[in-house]
Amino acid sequence: MSDAPLMKVEHIRQEFAVKDGTLRAVDDVTLTIDRGETVGLVGESGCGKSTLARTVLRLIEPTQGTIALEGRDITKVPQRELRAIRHRMQMVFQDPYGSLNPRRRIGAIVGDALDLRGVPKSEQRTQVIAALERVGLGIDHLHRWPHELSGGQRQRVGVARALAASPDLLIADEPVSALDVSVQAQLVNLLVDLQRDLGLAQLFVAHDLSVVRQVADRIAVMYLGRIVESGPTDVVFARARHPYTRALLAAVPIADPSRRGRQREAIRGELPSPIDPPPGCHFHPRCPHATDVCMTEQPALWHYADGGRAACHHPYGVSAADVAAASRDDLASPAAAGMSAPDPSTADLADAGETPAGAQA
Amino acid sequence: MTAPTAPTPAGAPDAASDLLLDIDGLGVAFPSERGPIHAVRDVRLTLRRGEVLAVVGESGSGKSVTALTLLGLTRGRGTAITGKAEFDGIDLIGASDSQLRRIRGKRIAMVFQDPMSSLNPVLRIGHQIAEQIRAHEGVGKAEARKRTIDALTEVGIPRAAERVDAYPHEFSGGMRQRVMIAMALVCGPELLIADEPTTALDVTVQAQILDLILRLRDERGMSVMLVTHDLGVVAETADQVAVMYGGRIVEQAPCDELFADPRHPYSWGLIGSIPPLTGAKPEYLPTIAGTPPSPLALPAGCPFRARCPHEFEQCAEVPPLAETAGAPGHLDRCWLPIDEKRIRRAGADGRIGLLHDAEATTEESA
Amino acid sequence: MIGFIIRRLASMVLVLFAVSVLVFAIFNIIPGGDPAVRMAGKNPTDVQIEAIRKEWGFDKPVTTQYAKMIEKTFDGQLISYSNRENVLERIKEGLPRTLSLTFWSSLFMLVGGIALGMLSALRPNSFADRTINAIAVVGISLPVFWIGGLMSYYLGSKAGIIPAGGYVSISEGGVLDWFWHLLAPSLAISFLFIGIYSRVLRGDLLDALRADYVRTAEAKGLSKRRVVVRHALRNALIPMITLWGLDVAITLGGGAVLTETVFDLDGVGAYLADSTRSLDVPPVMAITLLGAIAVVVMNAIIDILYAYLDPRIRL
Incomplete structure (x- = not known):
């Protein structure tokens, strides 16, 4: 086993031709997932998080960049060969209704992955049952049809189907957002269990920050195709540096009426069009702290000593010493060469220490 | 069994004149091949002027059906609607279609979940708003258009005078929901029914829309009935809360009360299953076993029985929605004694929840 | 554009x-x-x-x-092989007849299809709906020459209620006589299409009536009529209009071969039938091209109509 991370995507760019030009859904994103680690990918609709997840699996070919599985570059591996390694990366989809073939029984749906892996028919039944039991279903679901199951059960089938392939990496795209609240928690616990018991690495794509906090070891926040902040979950939730992350956290409604009066820095305006994103820092038109540099220069992703990374010219809670100790992410674009360092002087404009959500490290 | 008393607002001498909506014993049953489906049973709710009432529940709880029934939108062949629903003294259940039509959009307005599908894709938004004004008030086209632009401006749509002629697909999701709200408010309704108004929206937009609804409530003294599944949204907005399950209200309380002292096991489950955004992170979330029941297959007795770990013999009988001594306005539908509830709802970590995992520990307690 | x-x-x-x-x-x-x-x-x-x-x-x-x-x-120099007459001159003679037939039949199809479709959709599974469904199935299964033949024979030749066939232009007999001669053939063509359209519209209108925006329209307190016509019907009409446009084009391009023959209308369709029988290529070529042009042009008109009915579609 090599030292390389389980999955590493570098400088991924994903462009689509649309009627009015080119839509850059993912813009120079680098992301690693270690063995047994759950990475949460968050952002609002249209930020490119689902596109990135599909690119990792090569369900969409990246316009630029590399995808490496255990250090092996699989960006250019032909689809036919890819099939041999695809079982190591499995996907769970958002829609528990649309993602299961209504004309096939549960046992057959889960068993597909076993064919892919070349498991002999005689052993398949046992393995299918094992996968179903792993997700809290059982032998009595083997011959049922998808329509006979509830949304939560179907989503469990989706997870079982992925598990049957015995993957190293599970890519879950909004796996709980279509479910009822009481069922969401069950699924979240299941995913946490899979990581804990099977050492399964996960890329967990979601818009619900509290769910991501529950499952993820690290999180990455995307805005208009770029990662604006990432780091260990505790660091990001307790000391969010990017104003967008702060705005996202502040906007999450908290199920505690006693905190209703808390100060909230509401984010202004609407998400700009990804076809013609604002120059410089994409977030500047909505940012309360934007200055001239934000309008012209794309901020680099700076790595801080606590493991947090932020692409912001005026990050929260960053001292001059922090900046001095920080290092910069190399960007693919040549424009990145002369980029300025984050400005610690304007960093503490507001309550610098604490995120609006009020988390304490 | 003591007859439950209606929740009376404490310390409000002129409460009767304040009362805008008075629902009692409301039942809605839809016909099906297998007999009537009781989507809503014995619902009792009151809403005072200027108040925000949240109706919380999961799919199949009857929350949306309750809301739609107030506007007569569940009427149809074979639907049996029983009980009382009075709006400012007007009987909404017995009202004729044409009587209801005069109230809809004028005195009671509604905002729906998905602003894309709820706006007609082939008509200009200005037209869709203006036709509502003209349906209720004898105003000319020019006047209706002017008021439409004013309404769009009020809900924060920039360049309303230009955007009035745009089609729904030319707006973002958040802007579309603003259009829906402008449409709902254009005739100055006394009651706004919002059915999952932010569920389809991103979290930052959700915050904007909820702020907008609350601001308009404050400015106009309008009442709001907010139908949602999201307890976070409830905690941020509601004055009163009713929790529905299996077609019935299982708990009803002032908002602060419900979160501080939830009485019904289902409420515990709902509150517990929300992953906390701050503070200690539980290793496992308390959950509710199973899935919300279909109205077709509700258990006899307490609707929550089948998923409740605290179920006992008495649950075979439907508990009344009753007030517990010492907490006026806080009602629940559970047979457990109050002391028992307070012990059972707390997990090892002190958090409220229904099913605590045996090995649940707090990660950051160290 | x-x-x-x-x-x-x-x-x-x-x-x-x-x-x-x-x-x-x-x-x-x-x-x-x-x-x-x-x-x-x-x-x-x-x-x-x-x-x-x-x-x-x-x-x-x-x-x-x-x-x-x-x-x-x-x-315009094309000459028929069989009788050496100028093909385009002959088509020009037949065209007013075919145009008149197309005009009335397409009107009947549209009005009949919408009326029956609406009636069905507004009271699904009612007696009216089932009756319309039965009639539609019959209409769809009956061959046009059979229905046309029956009408021509029983209502025309035998009972004398309507003319058994032939064409009278407006300049010859006035609007009334013109219409009177076209009534039976137009109806004969329309039966099939009214059957199809009413079923298509019924389905689409039922979907539209269940749509969220119709619920919104109701919640606004609009009249039932406005909800149905303005909000539901407009959206539901789009697929039906597509079919209609193509069918009109086909009738126009000589597609009503059988009807024109049965009712002795002597239009473009009848000319096409005669020419085909005698393997006379030039008229067949000219009429086929005319039909193709009609289809392409009607298609373009439908697309423009589409863009008008549904602003999300850009030309």
Whole structure:
């Protein structure tokens, strides 16, 4: 086993031709997932998080960049060969209704992955049952049809189907957002269990920050195709540096009426069009702290000593010493060469220490 | 069994004149091949002027059906609607279609979940708003258009005078929901029914829309009935809360009360299953076993029985929605004694929840 | 819009080319298709046939023959092989008849389809709905020549309620007589389409009535009529209009072959029928091209109508 991370995507760019030009859904994103680690990918609709997840699996070919599985570059591996390694990366989809073939029984749906892996028919039944039991279903679901199951059960089938392939990496795209609240928690616990018991690495794509906090070891926040902040979950939730992350956290409604009066820095305006994103820092038109540099220069992703990374010219809670100790992410674009360092002087404009959500490290 | 008393607002001498909506014993049953489906049973709710009432529940709880029934939108062949629903003294259940039509959009307005599908894709938004004004008030086209632009401006749509002629697909999701709200408010309704108004929206937009609804409530003294599944949204907005399950209200309380002292096991489950955004992170979330029941297959007795770990013999009988001594306005539908509830709802970590995992520990307690 | 017109014109050229090659090829391949033999009369000598070949250019390579025929078609010089009359002159005579038939039949289809479709959708599974469904199935399954024949014979020749056939132009008999002669044939064509349209519209209207925006319209306190017509029907009409446009184009392009023959209307369709029977290529070619043009043009009109009905569609 090599030292390389389980999955590493570098400088991924994903462009689509649309009627009015080119839509850059993912813009120079680098992301690693270690063995047994759950990475949460968050952002609002249209930020490119689902596109990135599909690119990792090569369900969409990246316009630029590399995808490496255990250090092996699989960006250019032909689809036919890819099939041999695809079982190591499995996907769970958002829609528990649309993602299961209504004309096939549960046992057959889960068993597909076993064919892919070349498991002999005689052993398949046992393995299918094992996968179903792993997700809290059982032998009595083997011959049922998808329509006979509830949304939560179907989503469990989706997870079982992925598990049957015995993957190293599970890519879950909004796996709980279509479910009822009481069922969401069950699924979240299941995913946490899979990581804990099977050492399964996960890329967990979601818009619900509290769910991501529950499952993820690290999180990455995307805005208009770029990662604006990432780091260990505790660091990001307790000391969010990017104003967008702060705005996202502040906007999450908290199920505690006693905190209703808390100060909230509401984010202004609407998400700009990804076809013609604002120059410089994409977030500047909505940012309360934007200055001239934000309008012209794309901020680099700076790595801080606590493991947090932020692409912001005026990050929260960053001292001059922090900046001095920080290092910069190399960007693919040549424009990145002369980029300025984050400005610690304007960093503490507001309550610098604490995120609006009020988390304490 | 003591007859439950209606929740009376404490310390409000002129409460009767304040009362805008008075629902009692409301039942809605839809016909099906297998007999009537009781989507809503014995619902009792009151809403005072200027108040925000949240109706919380999961799919199949009857929350949306309750809301739609107030506007007569569940009427149809074979639907049996029983009980009382009075709006400012007007009987909404017995009202004729044409009587209801005069109230809809004028005195009671509604905002729906998905602003894309709820706006007609082939008509200009200005037209869709203006036709509502003209349906209720004898105003000319020019006047209706002017008021439409004013309404769009009020809900924060920039360049309303230009955007009035745009089609729904030319707006973002958040802007579309603003259009829906402008449409709902254009005739100055006394009651706004919002059915999952932010569920389809991103979290930052959700915050904007909820702020907008609350601001308009404050400015106009309008009442709001907010139908949602999201307890976070409830905690941020509601004055009163009713929790529905299996077609019935299982708990009803002032908002602060419900979160501080939830009485019904289902409420515990709902509150517990929300992953906390701050503070200690539980290793496992308390959950509710199973899935919300279909109205077709509700258990006899307490609707929550089948998923409740605290179920006992008495649950075979439907508990009344009753007030517990010492907490006026806080009602629940559970047979457990109050002391028992307070012990059972707390997990090892002190958090409220229904099913605590045996090995649940707090990660950051160290 | 300019881009749209250019695209449509380009597609028209393509369609016309394909259709004309096909027609030409078919008539050159089928046995007994040699026009010179038929034109030469009952017992022709080889010399006579050869002479005709030379005179009409049948001795030239097929590509040259094809090019010549297309050129003549657009010049208006096309001559029928069987009776040597000018094809386009003959079509011009028949066109008002076919146009009149198309006008009334398309109106009946549209009005009948919408009326029955709405009636069905507003009271699904009611007695009216089931009756309409039954009639629609009958209408769809009945061959037009059979229904037309029955109408012509029983209502026309026997009962004398309507004319058994023939065509009277407005200038000859006034609007009323014109309409009166076209009533039966137009209805005969329409039955099938009313059946289809009412079923199509019923389904789409039921979907539209269940749509969220219709619920919104109801919640606004609009009248039932406005909710149905303004909000539901407008959206539901789009698929039906598409079918209708194509059917109109086909009738216009001589598609009502049987009806025109049964009712002795002597329009473009009847001419097409006669020419095909006698393997007379030039009229068949001209009428087929006319039909193709009608379809392409109607398609463009439908697209414009589409864009009007649904602003999300851009031309």
